Amino acid sequence: MYRYDSYDQKIVDERVAQFRDQTRRYLAGELTDDEFRPLRLQNGLYIQRHAPMLRVAVPYGLLASRQIRTLANIARTHDKGYAHVTTRQNFQFNWPELKVVPEILAELAQVEMHAIQTSGACIRNITSDPFAGVAGDEYIDPRPWCEVLRQWSTFHPEFAFLPRKFKIAVNGAHQDRAVIQCHDIGLELKRDAAGEIGFRVLVGGGLGRTPIIGEEISDFVPWQHIITYCEAILRVYNRYGRRDNLYKARIKILVKALGIAEFKRQVEEEWTFGKNGPNTLTEAEVARVAAHFTTPAYTQLPGDDAGYAAQRAANPAFAAWAKRNVLAHKVPGYAVVVLSLKDPKRAPGDITDAQLDLVADLADAYSFGEIRATHEQNLVLADVQQSDLFAVWEKARAAGLATPTFGLLNDMICCPGGDFCALANAKSIPIANAIQERFDDLDYLYDIGDLELNISGCMNSCGHHHVGHIGILGVDKNGSEWYQVSLGGSQGNSTSIGKVIGRSFAAAEMPDVISKVIDVYRAQRQEGERFIETVRRIGLDPFKIGVYGDAAIIERKQNA
């Protein structure tokens, strides 16, 4: 993975000094709340219900074991013994004290980490495929490109005060695992007919209050020009994006207002000035960065491990975990392991200091010391020998990291919601846990199969409910907490926005509602059909009838 040179280290060290001084001036009353807010946000610091929340950047989700140990130590000494993995592959602490944040940043800097631009109206942490480099369907490794873009976007002086936050994601495989269609800029690596690398560029995707799927602005930008092309997009946005209304300030609103054709015209006109300028990438720079993402020293193995097959045959619990949480690796004899953070006893995405230390140990012992954080709020050991899987499983299971539900209903994405977040309409964690408890029968879960359930505590959509096969949104009705259910959303190659099925529900009703939705699916599905496919084929009405009864539908039809 990428290692800092003296330049990278200096920038991060100087950031620590800068933020230390800003915090000092704030605490001394020299900076007002309004003046300090954007500064702390650009350093990942929200002020929340209980304390500031610190979001630590994990560029494209990649972590080294020593970094995980540092996060463990921070959780232990400055927080309440746990951290949270976010949907944008970052780490979040819920309880640090403002005055110790500079210390935390200094500790992070020692392991080449920071909280730069993890929040605020600037270019945020760049996200990518958690299986980069090991997935069989990958055609170009996105990580070097993410790193090149990370450096370009870090403290970009022109784009530090955009109308609103700006998120970029990069994918380089047949399956989109980086949610590129829901980003302000989504980049898909590809090759042209001559075999040259470039990017298909999507723009204007985003969730929030007004969910919009990104549109293609260019079907091929050659790699040399990707920075200047992004700069042209950002410049048009910075100049013309709305600043009068927070809810209309994302680039998606500008793109919709102008239309993609006119937006593209403006960007490409702007680009004529920057194209071929100094920010044009060089082969030498790409090669320098790419050299950090070398293939690990894999052992030459003949193929699938016989012992692994035997262990699965002998141990059904291990087999269940292997079936869901172990994925194919492009190298014979290796596997990708998903360490689940969806233990029903914990908030989705939460991980304790002791678990973090264990993950670091597992990575060192079995996976070249590397860990990835995923958009679905799990961790990944990407390079495990099949013959080690049983040992990994036993240790992970003892630590509560082997819930065998990857990609299933219980592997939900869930925002912190009303337990932590000051913006929430409703709690989301207890809903997640109640659903997990309802669907605690593994055979039943496996029978339901692949299903994405996403929960947000309010319209800001941090839990990506719009693109969940089942989406749950916390809404406020006269000061009490209610939940709206949508169906048919999807992320990845065929991204779609889910549709609300009807009136919202009280918290206590939610497990029943989800059960009813699942019952309709099981009754209606055709052979081999996944949940989302059934929803797409039969539409929402059967689900509405299943949830609300016939009466609701008949009444609606009569009123229509």
Place this chain on the structure above:
Amino acid sequence: MPKLIRNGRVVDDNAEILVLDETQAPEALNLPEGPVFVPLAVWQAHKGVLSGRPSLGVWLDSHEGVEDLAGDLDSLQAIALNFPKFTDGRAYSGAALLRSRYGFKGEIRAIGDVLRDQFFFMQRCGFDAIQPKAGKYSDAQLEEALASLQDFSTPYQAAIDQPEPLFRRAARAA
């Protein structure tokens, strides 16, 4: 005398920034003596008269595009770009455009809600004069604030102050 930062040093400056209130039409010209920045509308209404005047600048608000001055740059010694709020970042693009696309060599001054924690970005985008609001900083605080111009010693990306990105400036080890 009011102070500002010019080319990295605190200096005296007595230029007036002329702001019209709603009752004043740009056509009714009543300019103060001495150095002055006039609003775009005043400049556009009186270009002919104003062009020769020494120490004349134009100031643009954040929604006004630098394109509107593109043909006039030879007659202007200074352009000020207003930050109505420090979180309104349009002037960063404006300054960068004036320097790069239009080759403006005169002073580009940041005015309005100008705070030390943004000095570094301003300087990188081509502002050579930085003028916090009167009374925002004491003279001593302004001297102290010069440190913010040096927040980062070696930025990654190309910008006006450093037209080459780090990957072209330095031989970085793999």
